[in-house]
Amino acid sequence: MATDGLHENETLASLKSEAESLKGKLEEERAKLHDVELHQVAERVEALGQFVMKTRRTLKGHGNKVLCMDWCKDKRRIVSSSQDGKVIVWDSFTTNKEHAVTMPCTWVMACAYAPSGCAIACGGLDNKCSVYPLTFDKNENMAAKKKSVAMHTNYLSACSFTNSDMQILTASGDGTCALWDVESGQLLQSFHGHGADVLCLDLAPSETGNTFVSGGCDKKAMVWDMRSGQCVQAFETHESDINSVRYYPSGDAFASGSDDATCRLYDLRADREVAIYSKESIIFGASSVDFSLSGRLLFAGYNDYTINVWDVLKGARVSILFGHENRVSTLRVSPDGTAFCSGSWDHTLRVWA
């Protein structure tokens, strides 16, 4: 009907203008509270001294690009996954391989250690997240006990156990995140809102409650309420894909690393970006970020093979670490902050301290 068509168009137009005006108001409200820059507040803090950080261990054994890694809570074991489908558990003190399993797919883009240390989760181009219990029985075939937990309609880009071995949070190329019950494989909650592939996620430190942050190819970082499935805050200041997000240790902020060659800090209580970590000389994307224990340092791995160490408060780069011979794809600080591990397309992982 002609009149229905007209009515629909008016509705669309009025909704669009309402959306635009709401976006404008949101920016105005955020701008009102932007009374100072973080680095200005930090002027009185002591500057950082010289850093001596070196590769202390090199983990060799993957046959192709390392895509992801995670630390065990015991601060010693590491799980890593690779393009060739292999998932390896290492003892980072001795560099020994303790477990290895070959996934039925290539590009295992995500892996995570269970809080108990008794299992690992991984997935990638198989669109699934699977859990493997870790056993020390040499006769046990690790692959036999595999449990498929999550099912997405596109690749799995990130996964993380929540506070227990019982639930897993996943992010996918299908544009959604999801929370799953490990035992039953049941979908507990799904998170819709990203306009493109979700590439990363991080859970808020347990003291701060049930939220997590995700980043995607839509250049947005979104903070979610795990119980309601609602997006509670969204930030769109990056100029390209967000490859990595990580909470500040207090839970009041999070950092992001992007293909736009910058890392940024967003404060959740001020509801805005409060710092950009960039240099004209840094032109390659940041693939992975993590904070030191106190939150003062931000370690970021880049596609130009380097790791830059940033002073989170003052905004300056304090160190640049060389060693990898190809892109740094993943980076995590150990649970007690004594070291950090980086994984690279050069097939190795390095532990730095």
Added chain:
Amino acid sequence: MSSGASASALQRLVEQLKLEAGVERIKVSQAAAELQQYCVQNACKDALLVGIPAGSNPFREPRSCALL
């Protein structure tokens, strides 16, 4: 995409923006001060920041047996 789907997607967007507008915010000066305070309070525990005696970092071999 049919116009019906666009309208409901826009409706969801408007609802989402209204929700985000309702977030309680504090001034950047206060937020920044608290981020800084956290750093300062926890600096001494941050091994990568302040360094810890070589013997206590399992990844760094002790350089000598001498006790300082």
